[in-house]
Amino acid sequence: MTSNPFEFRKVIDPKAMRRIILQQSKRANVGHIGSCLCVVEILSALYSFALEGSGPDDPQRDRFVLSKGHAGLALYAALALRGWLSEYHLETFCGTDTCLGVHPDVAIPGVDFTTGSLGQGICVAVGSALGARLQGSKRRVFCLLSDAECNEGSVWEAAMLAAQHRLSNLHVIVDFNGQQALNLTRDVLDQSNLAERWRAFGWRSSEVDGHSVADLAEALRIDDGLRPNVTVARTIFGKGVSYMEQGIPVTQHHLPVQPINWHYLPMSEDEYRRAIDDLEYGR
């Protein structure tokens, strides 16, 4: 371990990831853009610093489960920038007879598990972490959940088993964007004390700025040998595109202003130009 997580590796550039997300979702004319944009720094931290292994075929590589599979495009962007997914494959996103659908499939190089149905990935991650420990392997398992995904009862089944067996080689990151498919999370099933809930289940839990790669990278290093870890990453839905962050449906005037618009909507030409402008010349 080194005190400076940036010492050895090149950081996967969040801006480059966002560019891929915008380009590909525009080309394919699909949504889930807000969900992808808000996990960019989390995936950058994972693929720049946390995940060890010589490549996607290395059996001793650390495993990653994108339990919130609807951010598949963000994962493809990270894999492409890590060099595990070719530009050619990236261009097949949402194409014909492609493995690169909205939700990731294990057939894609670098994708460890197929996901898309919420509450399942973490169960698989627990099995993966347990398997590593039984084999005496030092490999670790990382799993990214959404906060809304914590509505699923199976998440807590998995949480209990991981704590019971002290799977400290398991690290869950919760994308705490406060948004779910129809409403704000606090208006559906309030989880404002999410970190506390995980602690009550026996996990080591911390909260970080979900848009700070450095803070995330630091948090992901933790393995106290005693407890599974959860990092609640506070994120902004649609991060990096101002009108998405504000929930403004620029060209769909019949819709109210609400962040959830960008869970569903694809971008118009005008919206795409504005998003790219924001990314390249904005903050």
Add this chain to the structure above:
Amino acid sequence: MRKAFVATLCELAATDDRIMLLTGDLGFMALEPFRERFPNRFLNVGAAEQNMIGVATGLAEAGFLPYAYSIATFASLRPFEFIRNGPVLHRLPVRIVGMGMGFEYGHSGHTHYALEDVAALRTLPGLTIVVPADSGQTKTSIRVTHDLPGPVYYSLGKDDQIVVPGLNGQFELGRVCVAREGRHLAFVTVGSVAQEVLAAAAKLAQAGIEAAVIVVANFHPDPEDHLASILSSFDEAITVEAQTPSGGLGAFVATVVATRGLRCRLRIIGVGTAPDGTSGSQIDRWRKYGLDRESLVATVVGESKLVAEAGRL
């Protein structure tokens, strides 16, 4: 079948250290031999069947051969989507063991009856399904399927005493077992209710009706060719299952008969009505749904064509 399963698993685990046994907090006075012999490879995940299948998926990806055990309905229907998106979608060698076929949990009531596990899981072509009829067939089938690269579901019975005459532990993937030869009609059955079918066939023989008994013990690969070749020499076939025929054995045989253009007339006996709030012992339930030996004899005798052909009743 339960003791046969655990004993066979212990034998396999002695030489295959990939094998793990997971349970959803069930298996009292059944799983202990494995737990005592392989404590590090036994895991009670708690009453959490969805997580059990997910954990088994993660373990299988890591190179283990996990057997996930619970009562059949809890092992199959509760985590159905986890089975679909886990071992089936990832083509991983997870073994799911459902205990208590058909009405075996008699007085426990409808929540414990395994009436749909086989039918529901038959919708997943990537999943091999094994339904032994007795302990001998359980032992063989566990061994034959142990090393398959993909996932397997076992629908097993609790009863360790049943011996279905004529089976002699036969089991072959993609083939049926002919437990009794006959020329007037063919029974096609699955699971431990086969014992009733064999008993009915013996009674019918006394009356001059020679009924063959064909036992189907696996799907995916379906024993379609083998069954079709046998049924092609019959004019009458009757399927018997202590399950829903919708998607189950009845549907399977009907598909074979129709798609192969077989001439035999098919009668389907199974559990085809909605729950009515009643429960009872297994034999009581078999009688209620016409699956016991006496009902089966009466069914056959009621078939006028057969009666005329046999000329005896």
